[in-house]
Every structure is written in structure tokens, then in C-alpha cells.
Amino acid sequence: MSRPRVVILGAGYAGLKTAKELSKKNVDADIILVNKNDYHYESTQLHEVAAGTEPASKITFNIVDVIDTKKVQFLKDTVIKVDKDNKKVLLENTGELAYDYLVMALGFESETFGIPGVDDYSLPLVNIKTAEAAQAHLDRALANYQKSKDELDLSIVVCGAGFTSIEYLGEITNRIPKLAKTMNFPMDKVKITCIEAMPTLLPMFSEKLGQFGIDVLKKRGVTFKVGTPIKEIKEHTVVYEENGELKEVHAHTIIWTTGVKGSHVVGESGFSERRGRVMVEKDLRVEGYPDIFMIGDVSAVMDEESGRPFPTTAQIAIKQGEAAANNLARLLTNQPTEAFTFKSLGTVASIGNNVGIGQILGGKEVKGYMGSIVKKSIINKSLLAVGTAGTLLKKGRFDYYH
Ligand SMILES: Cc1cc2nc3c(=O)[nH]c(=O)nc-3n(C[C@H](O)[C@H](O)[C@H](O)COP(=O)(O)OP(=O)(O)OC[C@H]3O[C@@H](n4cnc5c(N)ncnc54)[C@H](O)[C@@H]3O)c2cc1C
Structure with missing residues (x-):
């Protein structure tokens, strides 16, 4: 009798963690990990690549370097669709791949909320390609000012003021003053505008902590527009509503970081989903499909406390990866699955390289340089969860001072 086959889709935090944990359990099964690239990227650091403060090589590593290839087969391919009733995955190059158990961990995509012009005239930050494209675009626009003397080359609009937007603003406000010297453009003509639909900024933090972060960015020259929903993006123009009136802000760099949704593959495979996310059962399986686990950004897990x-987040994605591996090992040995439990260790946002704000375990708040050290420790912990100690060393992650 052939061994059961476990197929894991996506080698982000959730999928890679599942593969690594499952291979440690020495299960009697063939494990195949599918990912569209042969590298893993730390999604939590994409804003650094997009701002140009770190190269892509700093936040990527080869998948086969961190998995046990004797126990996990890696397949570089793109998932088109899952045929959940016939237990097959359709892959772009390989064609059909049958499974006995499936782990879907295809992660996030940019959410446009149906706003016209977003796809055509703004730059999302959702993977290495888009982050590198945003960096190249920004550098081109800034460098062009010398020749064009067009102030729109020095105008940047960041759409949304969530976690990613704030972290991106932190990075560019660190880097642009340095570029002003090498590219020879006037800092006083640089205009950075951040536009947010919601009436409050950084609602995940206490008012005082959020205000600290916003003040840091304001001091670095960022103008915030709050309670001003974006209505349309046109070429070099963001149209937003303020006090019932449509207004425009113009820029040659428009960054789209208003939010994310789960992979489109989820909806296209006919799962019952909302914004690409499936509400999973307590053991992370999909209702009606006991052979499918859905984890990471394609899943929604109910927090009983908050309702x-x-x-x-990457934090929950890693924990889900561990839990899915544990439950798969149990199913493969005819044991009942266990319920997934999660306790957040807190939330910390970076505002450039040397400032951070956050709430950690027990509600303790950290800010400033200490916040940035806590943030770097968390990122390293996540990297260690999906990589190896060697990955941390290779990426030079022990420099907490610069
Ligand atoms: C700028 C930024 C900062 C963030 N900061 C934090 C933070 O500080 N802390 C935190 O906890 N979270 C943070 N997050 C959120 C966190 O990055 C995500 O929640 C996390 O990456 C989800 O992990 P995942 O494994 O589900 O998906 P992903 O990390 O998105 O991985 C999905 C994988 O699937 C692959 N894939 C996608 N589609 C296909 C396909 N069709 N075929 C084959 N392969 C495919 C992708 O290439 C990728 O390797 C941040 C996110 C961003 C964008």
C-alpha cells in the first residue's frame, strides 16, 4: 500500500513551519511542499525592501536550505486551484497533484476594496517583486528631480495608515534625507502625505503610544490626513473625500498599503470565504473537508475572548503551522486532533531602524530605541522559527544598533 501524501501549499511562515515541524515528527507519509518561488521571504520586512533600506537578499533565503530534503520534497510551482472534492491540486507547470491531506497556506494579496485605479496607478507591497518595484520607482522619481525640477517627483503618497504604512513611512523618512545628499534634491521640497479613511491612527495601540509614533513621523515631515476615505486613484493623483468634498493630492509615487486579503486561490477553489479567508474549525480544518487544513493569512480563527x-499575523501563522503539523501527525496515527489555542505575545511596529512602538505581554508598553530592540528580537524569533540559526547568522541579524 502506498504511503499517504501530505501536500503543503505555500512556504511562507505558516506553510514552511508546518513542513519543518512535520518532518521532525517522522511520520509515515510523503510530504510535498509547493511554493511559487524557490525562496522564502520574510513578509514582515517587505517595507524595508520597498523603501530601499535593506536589499531583498537580507530578507530571503532558499527553501531547500532550511528543510530536511530527505523527508520533505520541495516543488517550485504556482497553485492555480484546488479540486477539493477530488483531492487534487492544479499546478501551473506540474499539472495535477493528488493529496491525501492538504495544508493551504498561500498567504496574502493586496486588497483594493474595489477602488478604481488602484491596480493601474499605485504600487502595492505584498511580495519581493512588488517591494522591489516600489523601491525602483521611488528612486527613479527622486533621482529624476535634478533633471525635471518637477516637484511631483519629490511627492509621495502612502494610502492607508495601518501597520505596513507606518513601518514603510518609518523607513522612507530615514532614507530620503540621505538620498537628498547623494541625488542632490532639496529636502524642503519633499512632500510625504499619508491618507487614512478611519478616524483614528494606529488603533491597535493605546492612544498615547499611537500618538508617540505619529509624532515621530510628523517631525520627520509626514502629513497625515485622517477620516478621509480614498475614492479613486488616477495617474499621479489620489482622490479622497474630506468633509463631504472630493479633493486631490498629486504625486509621482503612490504606495497602496490599505490592507490585505487572503489568496485568490481560496475563492477560486470554491471555499466558503470572506476576503480570501476561511473561518476554520477549532483544529484548523475546513468544515466539510476533514482532509484540508487552512492556516496563516488564508484562515480566520475566532478569538473566543473578543468574539x-x-x-x-506572522505570529499566529507560525503557531498555526506548529498546530497543523501536530494534528496531521495525529491523524496519520489515527489519533483525534487537538484544538488550536493562541495567546498573542503583543504587537510592535518599527518606525525606521532605531524607533519602535509596541505593547508586549502583560500589556507593557515599549517605545523609542527600546521598542526597536524588542521589534528586532521578535523578527529574529520569527526568522528562527522558519529558518535555522545559520540563517540568522548569514543575514547578520545580531546588529541591534544601526
Ligand atoms: C510590511 C508588512 C509588515 C508586517 N509586519 C508584521 C509584524 O511585525 N508582525 C506580524 O506578526 N505580522 C506582520 N505582518 C503580517 C505577516 O507578514 C503575515 O500575516 C504573514 O506573512 C502570513 O504568513 P503566511 O504564511 O500565511 O503567508 P505569506 O507570508 O504571505 O506566505 C505565503 C507563501 O505562499 C506563496 N504563494 C502565494 N500564492 C501562491 C501560489 N498561487 N502558488 C504557490 N505559492 C504561492 C508565497 O510566495 C509565499 O511564499 C506584516 C505584513 C506586511 C506586509
Whole structure:
């Protein structure tokens, strides 16, 4: 009799963690990990690549370097669709791949909320390609000012003021003053505008802590527009509503970081979903499909305490990867699955390289340089969860001072 086959889709935090944990359990099964690239990227650091403060090589590593290839087969391919009733995955190059158990961990995509012009005239930050494209675009625009003397080359609009937007603003406000010297453009003509639909900024933090972060960015020259929903993006123009009136801000660099949704593959495979996310059962399986686990940003896990799903983060994705591996090992040995439990260790945002703000375990708040050290430790912990100690060393992650 052939061994059961476990197929894991996506080698982000959730999928890679599942593969690594499952291979440690020495299960009697063939494990195949599918990912569209042969590298893993730390999604939590994409803003650094997009701002040009770190190269892509700093936040990527080869998948086969961190998995046990004797126990996990890696397949570089793109998932088109899952045929959940016939237990097959359709892959772009390989064609059909049958499974006995499936782990879907295809992660996030940019959310446009149906706003016209977003796809055509703004730059999302959702993977290495888009982050590198945003960096190249920004550098081109800034460098062009010398020749064009067009102030729109020095105008940047960041759409949304959530976690990603704030971290991106932190990075560019660190880097642009340095570029002003090498590219020879006037800092006083640089205009950075951040536009947010919601009436409050950084609602995940206490008012005082959020204000600290916003003040840091304001001091670095960022103008915030709050309670001003974006209505349309046109070429070099963001149209937003303020006090019932449509207004425009113009820029040659428009960054789209208003939010994310789960992979489109989820909806296209006919799962019952909302914004690409499936509300999973207590053991992370999909209702009606006991052979499918859905984890990471394509899943929604109910937080019984708040009565709302947990926010999708790398932190929960890693824990889900561990839990899915544990439950797969149990199923493969005819044991009942266990319920997934999660306690957030807190939330910390970076505002450039040397400032951070956050709330850690027990509600303790950290800010400033200490916040940035805590943030770097968390990022390293996540990297260690999906990589190896060697990955940390290779990426030079022990420099907490610069
Ligand atoms: C700028 C930024 C900062 C963030 N900061 C934090 C933070 O500080 N802390 C935190 O906890 N979370 C943070 N997050 C959120 C966190 O990055 C995500 O919640 C996390 O990456 C989800 O992990 P995942 O494994 O589900 O998906 P992903 O990390 O998105 O991985 C999905 C994987 O699937 C692959 N894939 C996608 N589609 C296909 C396909 N069709 N075929 C084959 N392969 C495919 C992708 O290439 C990728 O390797 C941040 C996110 C961003 C964008």
C-alpha cells in the first residue's frame, strides 16, 4: 500500500513551519511542499525592501536550505486551484497533484476594496517583486528631480495608515534625507502625505503610544490626513473625500498599503470565504473537508475572548503551522486532533531602524530605541522559527544598533 501524501501549499511562515515541524515528527507519509518561488521571504520586512533600506537578499533565503530534503520534497510551482472534492491540486507547470491531506497556506494579496485605479496607478507591497518595484520607482522619481525640477517627483503618497504604512513611512523618512545628499534634491521640497479613511491612527495601540509614533513621523515631515476615505486613484493623483468634498493630492509615487486579503486561490477553489479567508474549525480544518487544513493569512480563527477573529499575523501563522503539523501527525496515527489555542505575545511596529512602538505581554508598553530592540528580537524569533540559526547568522541579524 502506498504511503499517504501530505501536500503543503505555500512556504511562507505558516506553510514552511508546518513542513519543518512535520518532518521532525517522522511520520509515515510523503510530504510535498509547493511554493511559487524557490525562496522564502520574510513578509514582515517587505517595507524595508520597498523603501530601499535593506536589499531583498537580507530578507530571503532558499527553501531547500532550511528543510530536511530527505523527508520533505520541495516543488517550485504556482497553485492555480484546488479540486477539493477530488483531492487534487492544479499546478501551473506540474499539472495535477493528488493529496491525501492538504495544508493551504498561500498567504496574502493586496486588497483594493474595489477602488478604481488602484491596480493601474499605485504600487502595492505584498511580495519581493512588488517591494522591489516600489523601491525602483521611488528612486527613479527622486533621482529624476535634478533633471525635471518637477516637484511631483519629490511627492509621495502612502494610502492607508495601518501597520505596513507606518513601518514603510518609518523607513522612507530615514532614507530620503540621505538620498537628498547623494541625488542632490532639496529636502524642503519633499512632500510625504499619508491618507487614512478611519478616524483614528494606529488603533491597535493605546492612544498615547499611537500618538508617540505619529509624532515621530510628523517631525520627520509626514502629513497625515485622517477620516478621509480614498475614492479613486488616477495617474499621479489620489482622490479622497474630506468633509463631504472630493479633493486631490498629486504625486509621482503612490504606495497602496490599505490592507490585505487572503489568496485568490481560496475563492477560486470554491471555499466558503470572506476576503480570501476561511473561518476554520477549532483544529484548523475546513468544515466539510476533514482532509484540508487552512492556516496563516488564508484562515480566520475566532478569538473566543473578543468574539472576533484574531488579526492575521506572522505570529499566529507560525503557531498555526506548529498546530497543523501536530494534528496531521495525529491523524496519520489515527489519533483525534487537538484544538488550536493562541495567546498573542503583543504587537510592535518599527518606525525606521532605531524607533519602535509596541505593547508586549502583560500589556507593557515599549517605545523609542527600546521598542526597536524588542521589534528586532521578535523578527529574529520569527526568522528562527522558519529558518535555522545559520540563517540568522548569514543575514547578520545580531546588529541591534544601526
Ligand atoms: C510590511 C508588512 C509588515 C508586517 N509586519 C508584521 C509584524 O511585525 N508582525 C506580524 O506578526 N505580522 C506582520 N505582518 C503580517 C505577516 O507578514 C503575515 O500575516 C504573514 O506573512 C502570513 O504568513 P503566511 O504564511 O500565511 O503567508 P505569506 O507570508 O504571505 O506566505 C505565503 C507563501 O505562499 C506563496 N504563494 C502565494 N500564492 C501562491 C501560489 N498561487 N502558488 C504557490 N505559492 C504561492 C508565497 O510566495 C509565499 O511564499 C506584516 C505584513 C506586511 C506586509
